[in-house]
Structure formats: structure tokens, C-alpha cells
Amino acid sequence: MSTTERAARSLKSVKDEEWRTLAGLERAASGSGTPDLGRLARMSRLPPDRVKFATDALEKKGLAMRKGLGYVLTREGAEAMALKDYVKKDLIFALGAVIAKGKESDVYEALTEEGAVYALKLYKIGRTSFTKVRKKRVRESAEFKSWMTANYNAARREYQALKKLEGLSSAFPRAISYSRSTVLLEELAGVRLSQRPELRDPPAALKTTFESMRTAYVKGGLVNADLSEYNILTDGASVWLIDWPQAVGASHPNSADLLMHDVTAVSVFFARAYGVESDPGQVFEYVSGKTANLTKG
Ligand SMILES: Nc1ncnc2c1ncn2[C@@H]1O[C@H](COP(=O)(O)OP(=O)(O)OP(=O)(O)O)[C@@H](O)[C@H]1O
Ligand SMILES: [Mg+2]
Incomplete structure (x- = not known):
């Protein structure tokens, strides 16, 4: 199972406090260092004991991981947050088949409640080096931060470019939305x-x-x-x-x-x-x- 499929599968099991903790981890990633439970509790606006409970659960689900005395968001965690976002906005309700897997992204079908299909592009820039580092030794939060910056920026830039092109010609895919490292696109039958x-x-x-x-x-x-x-x-x-x-x-x-x-x-x-x-x-x-x-x- 791919990280994306794992992220999708974990959606239903993630509890409210865990979502809040993920949001706290994401917010903390723009600051310096790795948040310990105290800082994470403030970032997530949860009591420290609940955050401890939530991070343990998130770690088991692969959505967060321990680093030193603190925790960091994983790629699956970021993708789970994006999927949750699309579901909450009623844009999609399930992940479908893989359309393509490339160097810099994976593209999946994403299904709407009305039976339509979108293409969900999930950025994976730096995937190889990230995996290598992960296997090799301590997971540096700086490594994740640079992953996060590169992939969040790519998704946002693609969305913004496609919005500029929207309506000018049918030769450009319509961008529906974007979230975290992902962009939701009109599916093209080509x-x-x-x-x-x-x-x-x-x-x-x-x-x-x-x-x-x-x-x-x-x-x-x-x-x-x-x-x-x-x-x-x-x-x-x-x-x-x-x-x-x-x-x-x-x-x-x-x-x-x-x-x-x-x-x-x-x-x-x-x-x-x-x-x-x-x-x-x-x-x-x-x-x-x-x-x-x-x-x-
Ligand atoms: N809107 C879409 N509808 C249908 N299929 C799509 C769509 N966007 C992308 N794809 C499929 O996903 C593949 C990769 O998309 P894209 O070129 O945007 O990403 P990439 O990061 O450059 O991937 P690669 O490293 O494989 O080039 C495309 O070649 C195509 O097969
Ligand atoms: Mg390409």
C-alpha cells in the first residue's frame, strides 16, 4: 500500500484531538526546532495529556513520528490532512485508482459523491532522498521542513497557474482546489x-x-x-x-x-x-x- 493509500485509509480512524494535534504539528513546522509535547499542546490548544495520547495514536497510524523529545508530521500526515480538507469541503469522498506515478508526483482518481471523477495530484518532490534519510538515521525535522516547503509550494503554484489559465482555453485542466502538498484537478481522458x-x-x-x-x-x-x-x-x-x-x-x-x-x-x-x-x-x-x-x- 502506498503512503497515500495509507493516509486515505486512516482518515476514518483519526479522532478530533488527533486532527488538532496534526494541525499543531503543521503549524510548528514553520517555527524552529521540533515541538515537544508542551509546545505541541499550546499549538494544538489541547491539554498535554491529551496531546500525548493523540501523538501516540498518530505515530501508530504513521501520520506523525517521534524525533528526539518531540514529534513531526509525516508525508502521510500531510496527505491525510489534505484529503480530510477535500472531504470536508464536499469535493471528494473517496480515493480511486492510481492514474500515474511519476518522479515528482503521484496522480490518483478522486471520486465525488455525484459520481464524477477528479485527478488528485500529490507532490512527492524529494521522495528518494527523504526515504533514504529516513532509513539511514534520525529523522531530521529540517528534512521534513524542506520537503514540506517544496511540496506545499509546488501544489500552490500549480493551482495558482491553472487559475490564471482558467476559462482561456479547454486545453488546460481546471484546478478545483489545493491543499497541503496536493492539487485537485479536472480529470482528463488522455x-x-x-x-x-x-x-x-x-x-x-x-x-x-x-x-x-x-x-x-x-x-x-x-x-x-x-x-x-x-x-x-x-x-x-x-x-x-x-x-x-x-x-x-x-x-x-x-x-x-x-x-x-x-x-x-x-x-x-x-x-x-x-x-x-x-x-x-x-x-x-x-x-x-x-x-x-x-x-x-
Ligand atoms: N488532470 C489530469 N487528468 C488525468 N491524468 C492526469 C492529470 N494530470 C496528470 N495526469 C497524469 O499524471 C501524469 C503525471 O502528471 P504531471 O506531469 O502533472 O506530474 P509530474 O510530477 O510531472 O509527473 P512525472 O514525474 O511523471 O512527469 C501525467 O502524465 C498523466 O498521465
Ligand atoms: Mg510531468
Whole structure:
């Protein structure tokens, strides 16, 4: 069972005082050092004996762990809090199947009460080093703090980028919400372009991709900055541009370079995989809004 599945499974068994203790641990993580039971009691607004009881229970569930004389939140703990948040907001009620497991995130189906399905992206940046450190020796709270910062920030940034893009084109997934290290997205019925799926009309798919990049840049003021066949999904007809945590504003000093990089990656891939040629320099002019049409004349 993955950490996320464990987090989901533990939801029902977590008692109110334990949730308050988790919230206290999360708050304490932005301060210095590891909170002992006294500080945690203040952070959680609970009597010290109840906090002791709660931390023991959380430790058994894998949602918190002991460090020195104190306790820290685990990744499962953060994910459990995020899931609880979505459930409380009536956004989802259960976790479904795994959609994809990647280097930086796992993506799961998340089910709504009405029978709809969202994609829940859980960030796992630094997963390997975190596990290694965990196995090796004392669990440094600094290690968790940096994990927490990197992953909480990635989720927030992706959400904010997608909100800027919302309504501009159907080529961007709608962001429903975000919490902790996770972001809740509209589920897209596509596969990665890197799998080279059959496209109904490859030149049209390329044209739509460039149009969507132009929309993101000109209307949304954003460059994806990590666009490639791995971050484009398709159902054979539509294309979706995904994975926006590293997106950069159009006014950023490197935005032109990053845009050119994205354009080139897409252009090279379509030529290699589908035999559709495009001139990156010319496409750049179009995508950056300098020219009105993709082809001259
Ligand atoms: N909104 C979505 N709907 C359906 N599937 C999605 C959605 N977002 C992501 N996925 C799936 O999850 C995979 C990884 O998503 P994404 O590229 O956003 O994360 P990542 O951290 O870059 O992962 P990786 O390290 O695998 O590239 C996608 O290739 C796709 O298969
Ligand atoms: Mg990706």
C-alpha cells in the first residue's frame, strides 16, 4: 500500500484531538526546532495529556513520528490532512485508482459523491532522498521542513497557474482546489503524447498545441517552462497542456528563453514522432504574440 493509500485509509480512524494535534504539528513546522509535547499542546490548544495520547495514536497510524523529545508530521500526515480538507469541503469522498506515478508526483482518481471523477495530484518532490534519510538515521525535522516547503509550494503554484489559465482555453485542466502538498484537478481522458498515440490529425494537434501555448502566454501571461511530449495529454483529437508548478510569468527575465525551449521541444517531438515539421523561430514569433498567424502569408 502506498503512503497515500495509507493516509486515505486512516482518515476514518483519526479522532478530533488527533486532527488538532496534526494541525499543531503543521503549524510548528514553520517555527524552529521540533515541538515537544508542551509546545505541541499550546499549538494544538489541547491539554498535554491529551496531546500525548493523540501523538501516540498518530505515530501508530504513521501520520506523525517521534524525533528526539518531540514529534513531526509525516508525508502521510500531510496527505491525510489534505484529503480530510477535500472531504470536508464536499469535493471528494473517496480515493480511486492510481492514474500515474511519476518522479515528482503521484496522480490518483478522486471520486465525488455525484459520481464524477477528479485527478488528485500529490507532490512527492524529494521522495528518494527523504526515504533514504529516513532509513539511514534520525529523522531530521529540517528534512521534513524542506520537503514540506517544496511540496506545499509546488501544489500552490500549480493551482495558482491553472487559475490564471482558467476559462482561456479547454486545453488546460481546471484546478478545483489545493491543499497541503496536493492539487485537485479536472480529470482528463488522455494519454501522454510521449506514448505516441495515434492522432486523428497530427498537423491540427500541433497547431492546437501552439495556439494553446500562445493563449497561455498572451492571455494568461504564463510560460509552462517544462513543456514536452511528457506534459501534453491527448485523446487522439484534443490536446491538454498539463503540469504547471514551474510556470513562469511572461514578465520574468527568462520567459522568452523558456518559451523558446518549450516551442522547440514540441516542434522537435512532432517532427520526430509524427513527421510534422515546424520552424521553431517562426512558431516563437506566433506563440509570443509578435505575429498573428502561425504561417506567413
Ligand atoms: N488532470 C489530469 N487528468 C488525468 N491524468 C492526469 C492529470 N494530470 C496528470 N495526469 C497524469 O499524471 C501524469 C503525471 O502528471 P504531471 O506531469 O502533472 O506530474 P509530474 O510530477 O510531472 O509527473 P512525472 O514525474 O511523471 O512527469 C501525467 O502524465 C498523466 O498521465
Ligand atoms: Mg510531468
